Amino acid sequence: MIRPALLAGPAVLTYALVLALPLGALLLLSLHGYDPTRGALPGWTVENYADLLTDGLFGEALARTFRVSAGVTLICLVVGVPEAWVIHRMRPAWRGVMLLLVLGPLLVSVVVRTFGWMVLLGTGGLVNQALLALGLPGAPYRMLFTEGAIVLGLVHVMLPLMVLAVWASLGRLDPSLPRAAEGLGAGPLTVFRRVVLPQLMPGVLGGTVMVFCLSASAFATPAILGGKRLKVVTTMAYNEFLNTLNWPLGAAIAALLLVAVLGTVALWARLAERPALRRLGAP
């Protein structure tokens, strides 16, 4: 007879090995000093954190990371939630096709996807050529290497995740609920807003957290579409690790990002998630 707790053993061990161990090592590393000629110093110090918290560049990158992530999350919510509902109401044959289209971006490599946006958004790119041809004043616009480009690239890949999260909740929706609302005199928009959306909240809230976290920790898309000067926290950490070779500082940047994201998620759970789920019957 195996104790149930033991059955979790392999999973716990795997997590300890691939998550807790590297994270622990990273935290320890961030508590060391650094000298360009000698590398990481043996003594313990919180100097890295003190430097970062007073460094205007880091503050700027952190603010940009949150601005971009919040923007991406907001757009994914506004577009993805109604999109899932619309696809859900399609005939089964169309539903499969549309779902595949929505998932499309996930099937393309991040590099290909992002370089595609570079081609489109560049000064001589397709979009600007079209705007020029239309004779818009001020064209060509600077679109590449802006925060807008980063948001656009991230929305492209995050949207499927939001749709999928909401899709799971739609599967549990009693199909007679929207009909009941309709029969009581509600128009399509009211049915969605007053009856369907509240039932989708578990999926919406879960998708929000997922999209926000993945956006805040995204690396390739902001690195390519943001260029060298528009740094977010992940590209900053990358820079410290691989260009400046200041590993302890890079580790401290990564640790601060982790804390900031976890703090945001915890706050979100307290302020938005719990009240919404309690209304749906969660303890």
Add this chain to the structure above:
Amino acid sequence: MGFLRLDGVSKSYGAVQAVQDLCLEVAQGEFLGVLGPSGCGKTTTLQMIAGFEAPSRGGIWLDGAELTRVPAARRNIGMVFQSYALFPHMTAGENVAFGLEMRRVPRDERGRRVAAALDQARLSGLADRFPRALSGGQQQRVALARALVIEPRLLLLDEPLSNLDAKLRESMQAELRALQRRLGITTVLVTHDQAEAMALCDRIAVMQAGRVVQVAPPWEAYEAPSGAFVADFLGRSNRLAVRVEGGRGWVDGYGFDLPWALPPGEALLAIRPERVRVLPDAADGLRGRVGSRAFLGHSWLYEVETAAGPMGAVVQNTGAPPVAEGAAVALAWDADSLRRLGP
């Protein structure tokens, strides 16, 4: 001219014909039951009246106006769903208020009407409860109050009692019937439960494979079913393949009178179990042996093996000792208990 009229309504999903050329008239204030086994198209019919499905062909008329193309939201029809479909994130009061809110009824009048509706449904004091905190019967009454508070022209009930336990179902049946009488609201009930339809409805429409096979008051459909399907679906029928000779019917040496003059030859008759008399072995009748018996409280149900096949017989419980299992008996009946199946 009926208050609600379905005129040649058909509905097909691809190659599947869910409803075929359905014609039905419901008078104002009438309680009509649409009855049939699952998959017979009765729920699709209700969805089309409510406006959730559009007919492929035919038209639906309510109070002299065509309804076929009117969206569900503007039909002013109250509906109670099988799952009740109460909005889980709204309290009982908010659920009932929803339809009034959609009609832009002012707040204080809305409050008054919701309170009155909850009161009538014996739910006063439960207005602030969420549906998950209500019992099945209470949820059912909230659903009914929500459908009625908008003062609908028509009330549709989709298997409204099927999720309740037997005892509660019986009391809800009486309540529903009394409410419908009091309000005088035209009502269409869809159910697969023949006992429920017979207990509640003024008339029943029996459906089979997308078609209506009989529309009649329940007792008429029960006593004079239009065919074998209705005879079997409403209650239970024993089949008797008999030989007609000299104006009498013969089964395994038992000769009995017939209510009609039949030509000599074979005939297929039916008889309800409660019309079959169970007599001692020595009496004149169809010989048989009691295979099993079931005590139903008010009566005994005997399954009797005979040369003409198994026969069910229901005998009223008078307190006398029942016939033992395995005992030899004779079955007899009166001429006016017999029904002919088919032509």
